[in-house]
Structure formats: structure tokens, C-alpha cells
Amino acid sequence: MRRKLIAVLMMSVLATGCQETITGTALPDSAAIGSSSPTTTAAEGPVPLAKLSGIWTGTYTCAQGETELTLTIDPAVSGAARAVFAFGPTTKNPDVPIGSYEMTAQYVDRILEITQQRWIEQPSGYVMVDLLANAVSANSLSGIVDDSGCTTFKITRDRS
Incomplete structure (x- = not known):
């Protein structure tokens, strides 16, 4: 009988809730979002976006190799700049196909985020990637x- 009474009381509590109203401001669960501070957008980074327009060349490494x-x-407009990411073979990796796509460049938390937009020329089996430039100077990214x-x-910035 006692077990039956406890079960009925628990079902009653679960069905009706605790009926207590709590007031205050909801805060995010730090375990759910990590311990980092909230993301904010910065207008500029170490080098103003307006000074980064031009042609930059170098290499990147993904599954296909260098x-x-x-x-x-x-040139930047309203805190963002259009960019074109063009890729192809290197002397160390001559079998990489040629491809290109449009991107958008903007600073977020002082990191230059260069994000994919749309393909211009897509080689079979290739996907677009984003770039996160955490080392930005007037001559290298x-x-x-x-x-x-x-x-x-x-x-690095081309000087031609």
C-alpha cells in the first residue's frame, strides 16, 4: 500500500509540476557553450580590411596535398570584401586540377574569416573550404x- 501511495504521489508531481514560479534572468549554460566569451563582430583586425585588397599567392594543404x-x-565595402579563391597544381603536386570560387572576407573577433560563396569553376570531387587567417599583416596572411x-x-601579397 505504501508503494502504491508513493507511486501515485510521484505521478501527481510529474503531471502537475512543482507549481513554483521563479523570476529572474535566464543565463546560458556555460557547459553547453564552452568557457569562451560570447562571439562579437569586430570592425577591423590588425590590418584594416581596406588595405588587404590585391592579389595574394601561396599554398594550402588539404587531403589532395600541397x-x-x-x-x-x-576593395572592402561596408566591412566585407569579395574575394576569389583560385587553386591548382604545385611542382610538388602536379596532379591537382584547376578550380575557383567566390568568397567573402570580413573580420570576426579580430580573425580574418574568408568564407565560401559560390563556385566559378568546380573540378569533379572538390569542395569549397573556408580560411581563418589568425596571422594578418600588410604582406602576408x-x-x-x-x-x-x-x-x-x-x-603573400604579390608585388607585380
Whole structure:
């Protein structure tokens, strides 16, 4: 009988709730979002986006191996710039096909995020990747290629 009474009481509590109203401000669960501070967008990074327009060349590494990268960044408009990511073979990796796609470049938390938009020329089996430049200077950009199977990139400004 006692077990039956406890079961009925528990079912009653579960069905009706505790009926207590709690007031205050909801806070995010830090375990769910990690211990980092909230993401905010910064207007500029170490080098103003307006000063990064031009042609940049170098390499990046993904599953296909070292790959040539030419990044053309247009002049910035309203905190963002259009860019074209063109890739192809290197002397160490001559079998990489040629391809290109449009991107958008903007600073987020002082990291230059260069994100994929749409293909211009897509080789079979290739996907677009994003770039996160955490080392930005007037003459070089380097950082992480943001896709599984990829590692880093490093490009320098063309002087021609």
C-alpha cells in the first residue's frame, strides 16, 4: 500500500509540476557553450580590411596535398570584401586540377574569416573550404583551412 501511495504521489508531481514560479534572468549554460566569451563582430583586425585588397599567392594543404592558392581580394565595402579563391597544381603536386570560387572576407573577433560563396569553376570531387587567417599583416596572411582533411595556408601579397 505504501508503494502504491508513493507511486501515485510521484505521478501527481510529474503531471502537475512543482507549481513554483521563479523570476529572474535566464543565463546560458556555460557547459553547453564552452568557457569562451560570447562571439562579437569586430570592425577591423590588425590590418584594416581596406588595405588587404590585391592579389595574394601561396599554398594550402588539404587531403589532395600541397595546393597552389591565389586569393584575389577586392576593395572592402561596408566591412566585407569579395574575394576569389583560385587553386591548382604545385611542382610538388602536379596532379591537382584547376578550380575557383567566390568568397567573402570580413573580420570576426579580430580573425580574418574568408568564407565560401559560390563556385566559378568546380573540378569533379572538390569542395569549397573556408580560411581563418589568425596571422594578418600588410604582406602576408596565414592560418587554418577550415575543413576536415585540411591543415593550414600561407599566402603573400604579390608585388607585380
